[in-house]
Amino acid sequence: MFSLVLLNGGVGTRVSAGQPKQFIRVNGLPIIVYSLVAADAVDEVEEIVLNYPEGWLEETEKLVIDYAVKKPVTYVPAGRTRHESVRLMLPHCKHERVILHETARPLVGAADFRGVVADPHENASFMLPIPFTVAPVDPDVGKVTGSLDRARLRNVQLPQKFRKADLEAAHEYAAREGVVFTEDATLVAVAGFDVYFLDGDDRNFKVTTPTDVRLAGYLLGGEDNDE
Amino acid sequence: MSRSIMVTGASRGIGAATVERFYYADNDVTDFILLARESDAFTALMEKLRADNPYDKRAAGYAIDLADRPQTIDLMKDVMHNHGKVEILVNNAGYTAPCAMQQVDFADFERTIGVNLYAPFTIVQELLRNGNSFELIINIASTAGMNGRPGWLTYSASKAALITMSEVMKEELAIYGTRVVCISPGRCATDLRKTLAPDEDSSTIMQPGHVAGVIEMLASDIGRFVDSRNLVVRM
Numbered sequence: 001m002f003s004l005v006l007l008n009g010g011v012g013t014r015v016s017a018g019q020p021k022q023f024i025r026v027n028g029l030p031i032i033v034y035s036l037v038a039a040d041a042v043d044e045v046e047e048i049v050l051n052y053p054e055g056w057l058e059e060t061e062k063l064v065i066d067y068a069v070k071k072p073v074t075y076v077p078a079g080r081t082r083h084e085s086v087r088l089m090l091p092h093c094k095h096e097r098v099i100l101h102e103t104a105r106p107l108v109g110a111a112d113f114r115g116v117v118a119d120p121h122e123n124a125s126f127m128l129p130i131p132f133t134v135a136p137v138d139p140d141v142g143k144v145t146g147s148l149d150r151a152r153l154r155n156v157q158l159p160q161k162f163r164k165a166d167l168e169a170a171h172e173y174a175a176r177e178g179v180v181f182t183e184d185a186t187l188v189a190v191a192g193f194d195v196y197f198l199d200g201d202d203r204n205f206k207v208t209t210p211t212d213v214r215l216a217g218y219l220l221g222g223e224d225n226d227e
Numbered sequence: 228m229s230r231s232i233m234v235t236g237a238s239r240g241i242g243a244a245t246v247e248r249f250y251y252a253d254n255d256v257t258d259f260i261l262l263a264r265e266s267d268a269f270t271a272l273m274e275k276l277r278a279d280n281p282y283d284k285r286a287a288g289y290a291i292d293l294a295d296r297p298q299t300i301d302l303m304k305d306v307m308h309n310h311g312k313v314e315i316l317v318n319n320a321g322y323t324a325p326c327a328m329q330q331v332d333f334a335d336f337e338r339t340i341g342v343n344l345y346a347p348f349t350i351v352q353e354l355l356r357n358g359n360s361f362e363l364i365i366n367i368a369s370t371a372g373m374n375g376r377p378g379w380l381t382y383s384a385s386k387a388a389l390i391t392m393s394e395v396m397k398e399e400l401a402i403y404g405t406r407v408v409c410i411s412p413g414r415c416a417t418d419l420r421k422t423l424a425p426d427e428d429s430s431t432i433m434q435p436g437h438v439a440g441v442i443e444m445l446a447s448d449i450g451r452f453v454d455s456r457n458l459v460v461r462m
């Protein structure tokens with residue numbers, strides 16, 4: 001059984017909605033609702049550890065109540081960074097295995113959670129092949145510094161799953177080394193643990209910009225793939 | 228697998244026809260949650276269901292005036308406690324007191340909106356808040372909600388709102404895999420129709436059983452292939 005660490009703490013300045021992006025509406029519903037409902041339908045998820053931006057606990061609790069989320073939910077204040085938020089949420093997880101997800105990915109479905117749970121490895125993340133070329137650069141001088149083989153790169157997605165002990169050890173490693181990661185699959189791998197990837201779905205993208213909000217709304221609005 | 232069905236306005240017309248259609252068929256719908264105002268017709272229906280129960284089904288009747296929102300909210304808690312789930316919901320209860328605009332009594336307008344619009348909303352919202360997962364919600368609107376008719380202001384307005392509300396429900400409840408269908412019957416031989424058109428020969432128009440047949444189809448395996456914003460059912 002798993003604890004779900006549901007990241008919900010970002011302020012989302014790029015979406016420019018005048019409120020934390022977890023409360024922006026995608027296809028009419030607060031974006032956080034999609035992840036809560038999807039996770040609530042997954043038997044292997046036994047609890048949800050959910051963080052909230054400062055000042056938004058009441059709103060977050062109200063949404064959980066309004067949508068009658070059945071799993072027990074533990075609320076944790078957001079850290080200053082996503083990296084810190086995960087570190088702060090882990091001690092609240094009762095289970096030895098955790099799933100990480102972020103509410104900014106509203107196209108996640110229960111099948112995605114079940115998919116990562118079913119992966120035979122202890123540490124696994126959905127990832128997408130990169131269909132375009134990514135260049136390494138020196139941004140200070142505006143110069144391209146080489147090339148990267150895109151066949152050996154992946155776009156990191158969520159959900160992910162980890163042994164809690166591995167994820168905690170990876171965060172201890174990051175604290176010792178003074179490094180901050182923007183996501184956890186690479187952190188755990190760099191800290192020396194095996195992390196595997198499953199091919200994800202390009203629909204399960206992270207809503208970051210106003211254009212993303214519109215695209216997610218379109219996709220959630222029941223576009224007909226068969227026509 | 229056994230499914231439960233809740234029907235509002237169950238005592239007469241399309242509601243009663245729907246109940247009987249599902250009850251007297253050898254199907255997997257076995258738990259009947261029937262809501263109606265207290266009436267001889269409701270008592271008679273419940274007695275009939277008890278006396279003639281060929282498939283050993285369970286029928287529970289709840290007397291309620293759906294214009295009473297606090298009572299409706301309380302009842303939904305009782306329903307979840309007693310039945311555990313509502314898989315099929317038929318929001319059928321309707322009310323009308325047709326009259327010209329200048330004669331509309333505002334309290335009556337409020338009652339019309341209360342029964343025809345607020346009650347379906349309250350039932351769905353409260354059942355969701357009590358942890359229910361619907362398979363199918365059928366809201367019974369009316370062709371009178373698609374075109375305004377003189378003398379039917381309150382009824383037409385309430386049904387127009389129900390049609391639109393159903394579209395929103397359909398979109399919002401898709402996250403649970405719930406199907407929401409709005410049916411707009413045309414002229415149908417119900418008591419409500421008699422109120423709207425007292426001089427009509429009811430034997431010449433669509434019967435409640437015909438609409439119940441459409442509802443049965445929507446709840447069947449093939450029903451999931453019917454995706455309509457507003458399914459017009461008329462003769």
